[in-house]
Amino acid sequence: MPADPSEKPRRVTVTKDGPVLVEGPVEVLLDDGTSATSDRFTVALCTCRRSRSYPWCDTSHRRRDKGCR
DSSP: OOSSTTSOOOOEEEOTTSOEEEESSEEEEOTTSOEEEEOSSEEEEOSSSOOTTTTBOOSGGGGSTTOOO
16 A cells, blocks of 8 residues: 555556556566666566566567467
């Protein structure tokens, strides 16, 4: 929950065989200790790690026949 009670929580949408959609703006903390930020109203986070713009989804998962795993 947000620290400010008047602020609504962020919506996260998990899609089947695709990216995770997050209402922005967001800061993503990566496993190497770096962070990536976006101030877009919705961002697509890559879950298959095929994206050339990781952590953002570039739809690379679509090139695989059976989706992301």
